[in-house]
Amino acid sequence: MPPKEITKINDTVWELPVSYKAGMKVPARIFATEELLNQMDDAVFNQLTNVACLPGIQKYAYCMADGHSGYGFPIGGVAAFDPETGIISPGGIGYDINCISGKSKILTQNGVKAIKKFEEENEAVATLTKNKITFTKPAAFMKFRKSSAFRVETETGNKIIATGDHPFLTKIGMKKLEKIRLGEFVKVYDEDKEKFYYDTLTKKASIDFDDFVYDFNLPKTHNFIANNIVVSNCGMRLINTNLTLKDVQPKIKELVDTLYKLVPAGVGGKSTLHLTKPQLNEVMENGVNWCIENNMGWKQDKERIEESGCISGGDSSKISERAMSRGFSQLGTLGSGNHYLEIQVAHDENIFDTEIAKKLGITQKDQILVMVHCGSRGFGHQVGTDYLELFESVMRKYSIHVPDRELACAPFQSKEGQDYFKAMVCAANLAFTNRQVIMHKIREGFSQVFKQSAENLGMELVYDVCHNIAKLEEYKIDGKKKTLLVHRKGATRAFGPGRKELGSRFKETGQPVIIGGSMETGSYLLVGQDKSDDETFGSTCHGAGRTMSRAQAKRTWRGEKLQSDMEKKGIYVKAVSMPGLAEEAGDAYKNVDHVVDAMAKAGITKPVVALKPxxxxxx
Amino acid sequence: MENQIPISKASKKINYKLIEGITSADYAYDITGKNLPELFENAALALTSAMVKLETVKPKTRKNINLSAATVDKLLYDFLDEVLFIKDTANFLSAKVKIEVKNPGLKDKTYKLNAILFGEEIDQSKHKLGNDVKAITYHNFSVKEEEIKEKNSKKVKKSWVARVVLDV
Incomplete structure (x- = not known):
C-alpha cells in the first residue's frame, strides 16, 4: 500500500513530498491510476524517495505506471541529474543495508542527538577523516523496519544496537558488525576528551528487534557514476509487413519454426557472425551503421532507431578482453528470460488512432507486425562487472562510501567515470546492433517462407527504442534550456512531436513507443506527447511489470501445458526452455491495458494500436 | 599443508534452494556447505541448475578454473562469474564440480581456488534447458560461516552459507 503521506495531484499523478523522508531534494511523483498505485510493492516508494535524495536531481524523481521494485532504483524509474553538479547512474545511494537503531546517538555540530531526530531536521554530522573530525550534511537519510539486529557493548561501556551489516571502524579498516569478533578493537569517540580511541568489543548478542533502523549517507563528492543501472541495454523493436492475418495464419507454424532456426536463442544459442576484433570494435563505436555497411540492414532503418542506432562517444579501447569474448559469441542472439521475438496482428478494433497508424505504416486490415525485445546480452553485463570492480577499488581514493556493492561508483568527471561512460555507450551500440542483426534474420525468414524478398513484403522498421539507459538530453528547467543526464530504468523515451531530435519522419506523429506486454495478452504501439517533456523528462512506461516471482510462476505452471493451451488460443510458441516459458505466463504480469491507459490519461503517451500475439x- | 582444506566429496543432499521475497524478475538462491569447497561446489550446481536440468548433462570433458582473491566473497563471485564466462564463450555446462580452496597463508594473503568442471558442450536438441543467466549480481550477495546448535545437544556445528541473486 502507498504511504499515507502520498497526495493526489490528479487522477493519474501522485506525489510524495520532500518532508516524507529526510534528505529528499525533490518530491517524488508516481504516474498511475489509484488501482495501479495500490498494486505497487512497498519497496517502490522507498526506492523512489531514495532516488529523490541523490545530489543534483532535478524537479522530481518519477515512477511510471508499470513501476515495481528493482535493485536500488525502482523499475519504471526516471530521474534527471545536472551533469555538472549531479550524478550519473545512481541506482541510489544505498538502501536497506546497514543500519543502527533509532536511539543511537550521533555527534553533530550542535552536540549529540538521537539519529531518529534527523527525520525532522538535516544537520551536519561528524565524520572521521585522518583521525580528525569534520562535519558534513548527510545526502540521504534512511529509515527501515528490521526484524533482527545485534546489541553490542565495549569495555568502556559504549552500547549500540546495529544490524549485522553495519560497518564499524576496526584496526584493519571498516568491517561489518557480523564479522567482528569479541575482543576486537573498534574505534569510538570520547565526547569529553573530544578524541577517538580504540575500545574492545566485550559483548555481542543477536536480538529480536522489530523496530525501525536508521542510516545516513554522507556525500564526499557531488557527482559520481555508478553502473548498476544500464547493464543490459534492453530495448524494443517493431517491424512492419504488408502481410495480413489471412496470409500468415496458415503458415504460422512454418514461420515460427523458421525464425526459431535462424535466430539463435536461449542457453547454448551461438552467434553465427564470427566477427574479427576490428569488426567488433566497429560495432561498438558505429552501432547499426556497421550492419548497414555489411548488408544487414536498409539505409532507411537508421532514421527509425533512437539516436539513429549509434550513440556517439563510444570508445572500444575501454572494453575488456573478457567483454569482447562474450560479444563475439553472443552478438545476434536473442537470449532468454523475458526476451523474445513475436509475430503479432493489428486487428481493426484495436487501432485507436487510424491517422497515426497509417503514418507509421499500419494501413491494412489485420496487418502483421514483428516485435523484438532484447539487449546487449553478456557483453553489457561484463562491462558492468568490470567497472564495478574498478569502482570498488577507487572509491576509497575518492572517499566515497556505498553500503551496497552494486552501487559502487566514481566521480563522473574522473578518469574512471569517463572511461565507464565511454564503455557504456559501446554496450548501448552493441545492443542496437544485436536487434538489427536479429531483424535481418527475421527478414530472411519471412522471405524464405513467403518466397519473396523482404522489400516486397514491406518489412520496414517501425521503430527501435531503449528502455534501460542513461543519456544526455535537453530540457527546460525554470524556463531555461539545460542539458541533463536522464536515467531510464525500465522506462521508455517518449518524445512528443515538438522534439527536434525526431527529425522529419516523426515530426507530426511523435516518437513511436513500443510496449511489450506478456506473450499471452499482447503489446502496444504508442506515440509520445509533448506533455512528456515537462512532466516526465520525455519518458513513459516500458511494459506490464511482473506481479509474480519466477520461482512462484515455475511452481504454478508447466511449460508444456502452457504451450498447448496457448496453441488452442491461436498462439504458436516455440521455446528453448520449458520452465523458462512457464515463468513468462500472462498471469505473472500486470494488466498491460491498465498501464498504457494510465499513461494516456496523464497525457504522456497516446495509444495507436494494441497488438495481439x-x-x-x-x- | 596446514592451510589446505580437503577436496569436497559430492554429497547427495541438495544444498541449494530457490528462495522468494528477494527478487521477482530474477532468481535468488540460498546455498550451504559444510566447508568452503562444498559451498563453492553447491553454488556452481545452483547456478547451472538454473540453466539446465543437471541430470541431462554428462561429464564428457573438463575445464579448469584457477583463481585467487582477497576475500571469500570475492572468490565466490569470481568463481561463479567464471562458470558463466565458460558457458558464454565455450558453450559448456557442467553437472559435476571438484573444488579445492586454500586459505590465506603468511606470505600470500589471498584465498586460492582450483576447480575442475566436468561437463559437455550444450546441445539444444538433447539437454533440458532452463533460463540463460546473464550475470551474477552483488544484490544481497553474502557468504558467511554460521554456527548451528544441534538439537538436544550442546554441540555446535559450523556451516557455510551464501546468498546469490542471478540476473536472468
Missing part, C-alpha cells in the same frame, strides 16, 4: 520465439 500469433507466434512467439523464446529462449
Amino acid at each position: 500469433l507466434g512467439n520465439v523464446k529462449g
Whole structure:
C-alpha cells in the first residue's frame, strides 16, 4: 500500500513530498491510476524517495505506471541529474543495508542527538577523516523496519544496537558488525576528551528487534557514476509487413519454426557472425551503421532507431578482453528470460488512432507486425562487472562510501567515470546492433517462407527504442534550456512531436513507443506527447511489470501445458526452455491495458494500436 | 599443508534452494556447505541448475578454473562469474564440480581456488534447458560461516552459507 503521506495531484499523478523522508531534494511523483498505485510493492516508494535524495536531481524523481521494485532504483524509474553538479547512474545511494537503531546517538555540530531526530531536521554530522573530525550534511537519510539486529557493548561501556551489516571502524579498516569478533578493537569517540580511541568489543548478542533502523549517507563528492543501472541495454523493436492475418495464419507454424532456426536463442544459442576484433570494435563505436555497411540492414532503418542506432562517444579501447569474448559469441542472439521475438496482428478494433497508424505504416486490415525485445546480452553485463570492480577499488581514493556493492561508483568527471561512460555507450551500440542483426534474420525468414524478398513484403522498421539507459538530453528547467543526464530504468523515451531530435519522419506523429506486454495478452504501439517533456523528462512506461516471482510462476505452471493451451488460443510458441516459458505466463504480469491507459490519461503517451500475439520465439 | 582444506566429496543432499521475497524478475538462491569447497561446489550446481536440468548433462570433458582473491566473497563471485564466462564463450555446462580452496597463508594473503568442471558442450536438441543467466549480481550477495546448535545437544556445528541473486 502507498504511504499515507502520498497526495493526489490528479487522477493519474501522485506525489510524495520532500518532508516524507529526510534528505529528499525533490518530491517524488508516481504516474498511475489509484488501482495501479495500490498494486505497487512497498519497496517502490522507498526506492523512489531514495532516488529523490541523490545530489543534483532535478524537479522530481518519477515512477511510471508499470513501476515495481528493482535493485536500488525502482523499475519504471526516471530521474534527471545536472551533469555538472549531479550524478550519473545512481541506482541510489544505498538502501536497506546497514543500519543502527533509532536511539543511537550521533555527534553533530550542535552536540549529540538521537539519529531518529534527523527525520525532522538535516544537520551536519561528524565524520572521521585522518583521525580528525569534520562535519558534513548527510545526502540521504534512511529509515527501515528490521526484524533482527545485534546489541553490542565495549569495555568502556559504549552500547549500540546495529544490524549485522553495519560497518564499524576496526584496526584493519571498516568491517561489518557480523564479522567482528569479541575482543576486537573498534574505534569510538570520547565526547569529553573530544578524541577517538580504540575500545574492545566485550559483548555481542543477536536480538529480536522489530523496530525501525536508521542510516545516513554522507556525500564526499557531488557527482559520481555508478553502473548498476544500464547493464543490459534492453530495448524494443517493431517491424512492419504488408502481410495480413489471412496470409500468415496458415503458415504460422512454418514461420515460427523458421525464425526459431535462424535466430539463435536461449542457453547454448551461438552467434553465427564470427566477427574479427576490428569488426567488433566497429560495432561498438558505429552501432547499426556497421550492419548497414555489411548488408544487414536498409539505409532507411537508421532514421527509425533512437539516436539513429549509434550513440556517439563510444570508445572500444575501454572494453575488456573478457567483454569482447562474450560479444563475439553472443552478438545476434536473442537470449532468454523475458526476451523474445513475436509475430503479432493489428486487428481493426484495436487501432485507436487510424491517422497515426497509417503514418507509421499500419494501413491494412489485420496487418502483421514483428516485435523484438532484447539487449546487449553478456557483453553489457561484463562491462558492468568490470567497472564495478574498478569502482570498488577507487572509491576509497575518492572517499566515497556505498553500503551496497552494486552501487559502487566514481566521480563522473574522473578518469574512471569517463572511461565507464565511454564503455557504456559501446554496450548501448552493441545492443542496437544485436536487434538489427536479429531483424535481418527475421527478414530472411519471412522471405524464405513467403518466397519473396523482404522489400516486397514491406518489412520496414517501425521503430527501435531503449528502455534501460542513461543519456544526455535537453530540457527546460525554470524556463531555461539545460542539458541533463536522464536515467531510464525500465522506462521508455517518449518524445512528443515538438522534439527536434525526431527529425522529419516523426515530426507530426511523435516518437513511436513500443510496449511489450506478456506473450499471452499482447503489446502496444504508442506515440509520445509533448506533455512528456515537462512532466516526465520525455519518458513513459516500458511494459506490464511482473506481479509474480519466477520461482512462484515455475511452481504454478508447466511449460508444456502452457504451450498447448496457448496453441488452442491461436498462439504458436516455440521455446528453448520449458520452465523458462512457464515463468513468462500472462498471469505473472500486470494488466498491460491498465498501464498504457494510465499513461494516456496523464497525457504522456497516446495509444495507436494494441497488438495481439500469433507466434512467439523464446529462449 | 596446514592451510589446505580437503577436496569436497559430492554429497547427495541438495544444498541449494530457490528462495522468494528477494527478487521477482530474477532468481535468488540460498546455498550451504559444510566447508568452503562444498559451498563453492553447491553454488556452481545452483547456478547451472538454473540453466539446465543437471541430470541431462554428462561429464564428457573438463575445464579448469584457477583463481585467487582477497576475500571469500570475492572468490565466490569470481568463481561463479567464471562458470558463466565458460558457458558464454565455450558453450559448456557442467553437472559435476571438484573444488579445492586454500586459505590465506603468511606470505600470500589471498584465498586460492582450483576447480575442475566436468561437463559437455550444450546441445539444444538433447539437454533440458532452463533460463540463460546473464550475470551474477552483488544484490544481497553474502557468504558467511554460521554456527548451528544441534538439537538436544550442546554441540555446535559450523556451516557455510551464501546468498546469490542471478540476473536472468
